[in-house]
Amino acid sequence: MSDQLTLDALATEVRQRLEAVNKDQAERLSDERLRQLITEAMDGLTKDEEFVRKIRFGSGSADTQLVGTKYARWGLSVSDVEFLHDLMSSHRGQRLKNGTHPGPSEELQRTFDSISAARYLSADKVMAMDRKAIDDLFPRIPLTEFHGSDRELARAGKFELTGAYQRAIRAMDTQTSGEGQQLIGAQYVGELWDAPRQLGKVFPLIDSFEMTDPTAYLPVEVDIPEMLFVPENLASNSSDYATVETGSQRVQVDAKKFIIHQMWSGEMDEDSIIPFVPFLRRQAAYAVAHYADSLVINGDNTNAATGNINLDDADPADTKHYLAFDGIRHAALVDNTANAKDATGSAATWAQLIGMRSLMVDRTRLVDWGHPTDPDDLIYVSEPDTADRIAQLDEVVTADKYGPAATVFTGEVSRIGRNRHIASIAVPKTEADGKVSTTANNNTLGQTVLFNRRGFKVGWRRRVMVESERLPGRDQTRLVYSLRLGLGRFTPTGAASGIESAAVLYNQSTAAS
Structure with missing residues (x-):
């Protein structure tokens, strides 16, 4: 009988221990526990400067959305796809040997829509924005900046009749009015703008600013105010201290237009x-x-x-x-x-x-x-x-x-x-x-x-x-x-x-x- 009790007790103990092992194993392998272990390990790694310097982790950027497409197989980035889409869009409707250009393919359009935050504005809309900027600018230009008959027109508030205004308007792309669209917010455009900063040698060294108007005026200090040695004012009727004016000038910056041509032999076929x-x-x-x-x-x-x-x-x-x-x-x-x-x-x-x-x-x-x-x-x-x-x-x-x-x-x-x-x-x-x-x-x-x-x-x-x-x-x-x-x-x-x-x-x- 005692032997039977001993065996029963032993079996119970073995079962309890197995259950404890399974419970402990389950806790060790739970999602929460695994997440905690990985987080602790990664925290330790990210504090290692040498490790961080050598290893880069994916950020879930739009580039990863290209995986599996033909554009990824060709090694194109988001900027490349935006460039290709903009190029194909601008070519839509142009005559080819066998009809007209269809514009972006369905696959390119779908890929562009899924990865790019860029949007298109009509050329008319962009031009209207430029014209408004010119209209807002001219009333703020001092009369001394106008010459001859322009000064009298400006004094009368008739800025739109001045030669300077007409020249500013003509400087816009009037020949393309109503044709095409302009891509706003494209990553490839930003990278092209960044190119002088990354690849240039002199241009990157000069501070830059974004011009909100076709002409900008930058204030320039001519000289520093002089420090004066003066007596202590003790009387109630003391005279004012002498004043010193600080001279200033303005530098005018006019935005000029530049273009770059590239020639492509043959028809502009997407593939x-x-x-x-x-x-x-x-x-x-x-x-x-x-x-x-x-x-x-x-x-x-x-x-x-x-x-x-x-x-x-x-x-x-x-x-x-x-x-x-x-x-x-x-x-x-x-x-x-x-x-x-x-x-x-x-x-x-x-x-x-x-x-x-x-x-x-x-x-x-x-x-x-x-x-x-x-x-x-x-x-x-x-x-x-x-x-x-x-x-x-x-x-x-x-x-x-x-x-x-x-x-x-x-x-x-x-x-x-x-x-x-x-x-x-x-x-x-x-x-x-x-x-x-x-x-x-x-x-x-x-x-x-x-x-x-x-x-x-x-x-x-x-x-x-x-x-x-x-x-x-x-x-x-x-x-x-x-x-x-x-x-x-x-x-x-x-x-x-x-x-x-x-x-x-x-x-x-x-x-x-």
Whole structure:
């Protein structure tokens, strides 16, 4: 009997232990417990800086929604799909050999709708917004900015009759009124706008702002208020202390229109163009980046047979980008020639490079553009051969000697003192006078531009618009990107001759030493 009780007790104990094990196992494997364990483990990992630096986790972005589509198989991103959709949409209805272009395919339309937050506005709507901006702007322009009969019209409130107003209206895309649509909020447009900031060398260094009107006015402090030594006022009838006015000026920034053309051979068939979409976007981005750099460096609106710093002995074509406005080189070579120094055909010396800073001191208004508090505000930019020659000077510290913790700007090759030195192909080789000749063989001499980036401002007016045009006679399709931007150069006098924030050392030999 006792043996039976012992076996029963043993069986009960074994059963209880098994139940306890199962219960414990169930608790260990429950969803809540597993979630807790994973959370604790991940918290530990995310606190490991080395782990976080090497590992990136998916964010559930729209790119993941492309998985399984033919666009993903071709390696297209959300921006690529938006670009392709915009391209196909702009091509809808154009004549082909076998009918008309259908626009985006059903698959492309469905994919675009599921991944993109962009929306289309009619060209008429976009133009109406621009016209309203112009209408809102003109009543705020001081009468002193109008000239001749325009001033009397402006004084009477008849801004729409002034020549300035009519020119602003004509600057809009009136020839495309009522045709097509403009894609607003597309990621690829934003990336194209970001290209100058990511790929450019000079343009990214200049502060920018979005222009809400075709013309913007930026206030500029002319001089600082003087600190006065005054006696203590003790009497009840003491006189007021003397006052000092702080002078100011305004810099006008006008948004100018620019376009980029790309040619595509053959008909714009969706499947045939898919492999080339990343290439087309990349080329457009490089173009925007390069010409944005060139605009701010080389701008010169002199459109004549002689005198343009980019084509001194010939009349530049009316569509040359640098004709839009005057830039940094122009400030020293033309506007304020005291800030341009001749290297007399020899290689630049350390003394000449350092001496450029003293040209940028405005002692009248106590503004030292050449020796800023932040050394990163003062930038040297040379054409590539000149930059390499300067880097050979014993006093110059080249980028490879900065050390692993140093921050290096895009295109930076060395430092002259504490200031960065950038090589940019946007800076041209020139003749001895620092200007470019129409005869390429005459342009053999180097040039270095020094500027304080706080003395300039870039304004963006219009987002990039992409359009296409079929050219059946050539069996080609033309892609057109258009945008608007402007450059402001600060001058305390209100005249370009007062610009002190730039200097140029020209006529430098680039021959190997």
